[in-house]
Amino acid sequence: MTEWTVMKRTLAVAIAAAASLSLAACGGGSAAPTSSSAAPTSSAAPTSSAAPTSGAASMPLNFQLSWFPGGDNLAFWAGLDQGFFLEEGIDLTIDSATDPTISQKLIATGEKPIGIAYAGDIVISNASGAPITAIWALTDESPFGLISLKDAGITKAEDLKGKTVGVTSLPTDQAFFDTMLKSVGLTRDDVTVVDPGLAGVQQLLAGTLDATSAIINYEPAVLKSEGIDSYDFLYYSQYGAPNATFYAITVNPEWLADNGDVATKFLRAYQKSITWTNANVDEAVRLFIERFPDQDAELTKNIYLGEAAIMGTGSNDLGQWQGLADYLQADGTIDASVDAKTFVTNDYLP
Incomplete structure (x- = not known):
């Protein structure tokens, strides 16, 4: 798969999702879900589609991703295909996003009851008076840092001097990068910083960036799809940034107060989804590609395998979260x- 193919597929999904959001806004409603509990878009049905265990009707629930569909959220789609959410009495729909900060905003306003949000954004939202609640840590430690190709010669933070570095607009990315520079006596005057947008890895491959911000489960998988297995990765946490979860399943606290049992059922279904996906990765990818035929199967699989390698048990480490909050204040x-x-909270873990 060529560099241009990766970029086209990434941008195509993002543009399609953006168009969906734009059309919904013009119509005065919310964005249409990327997918739902219906069967995949092809004629093939899911491997199984269990009905709710009780005779009661399923409860509709709309889940908001923090990004577009891909290997990092493969288990959620697998849970739909295998009927795990329906088994818990949840009729789940999943919405994607092209703005990684939109999920916590929608959850805070109550427009979406549950979704994925980045840890730093969760802290910032609560500090700004827009409360949201993290109920499942998607990683135990921070997978966040900078990635570079071997020929850039960036094996330590000191090597960033004089380089062109892509740093996203995420507040924690900006803060963590500054902390990394400060830890080795550098400032932004010593580097050229650009926002890589959606295509940091593609800009690495094109030679317009020497390094770009990345998470260890995603960008290396993109490089692998290009036949590149060797790279350098500098974790922000190695240079003074907090070592905390990167993102979490997050809910609106008012919704949670009335639907704590639903939150637990959702997490139990997700737990089943992870277990099944880990044991049936190729089948999960096949069904995912039926839903999203423009996605690349090999890339999806590699991203999921990277995600699986950093998954924790879901339990939130309050000490890590407090450390992140204190860091962002300082x-x-x-x-x-x-x-x-x-x-x-860990009160809703199954």
Whole structure:
């Protein structure tokens, strides 16, 4: 698969999702879901589609991704295909996003009851008076850092001097990058910083970036799809940034107060989905490609395998969350720190 193919497929999905959001806005409603609990778009039915275990009707539930469909959220789609959410009495639909910060905003306003949000954005949202609650940590540690090709010669943070580096607009990315530079006596005056948008890896391959921000389960998989197995990765946490979960399943607290049992059922279904996907990766990818034929099967599989390697048990580490909140306050990203116990809980784990 060529560099241009990867870029086209990435941008095609993003543009399609953006168009869906735009059309919905013009019509005065919310964006149409990317997919639903219906069968995949091809004529092939899911391997199984279990009905709810009780005679009661399933509860509709709309889940918001923080990005577009891909290997990093493969288990959610597998759970739909295998009927695990229906078994718990949940009629699930899944919406994608092209703006990684939109999910916590929709959850905070109550437009979406549940979804994935980045840990830093969860802290920032709560600090700004828009409460949301993390109920499942998707990673135990931070997979966030900078990736570069071997010929760039960036094996330590000091090597960034004089380089062109892609840093996304995520507040934590900006803050963590500055902390990395400061830890080795550098400032932004020593580097050229650009926003890589959707295509940091593609810009690495094109030679317009020397390094770009990345997560260890995603960008290396994209490089592997290009036949590149050797690269350098610098974790932000190795240079003073907090070592906390990167993203979490997050809910609106008012919704949670009335639907705690549904939250637990959702997490139990997701737990089943992970177990099944880990044992049946190729089948999960096949069904995913039926839903999204423009996606690449090999890339989807490699991204999921990277995701599976950093998955935890779902349990939130309150100490890590508090450390992240305190860091963002000290950094000036938020005005005052917030108590992690007010927006992080393990009470709904199955």
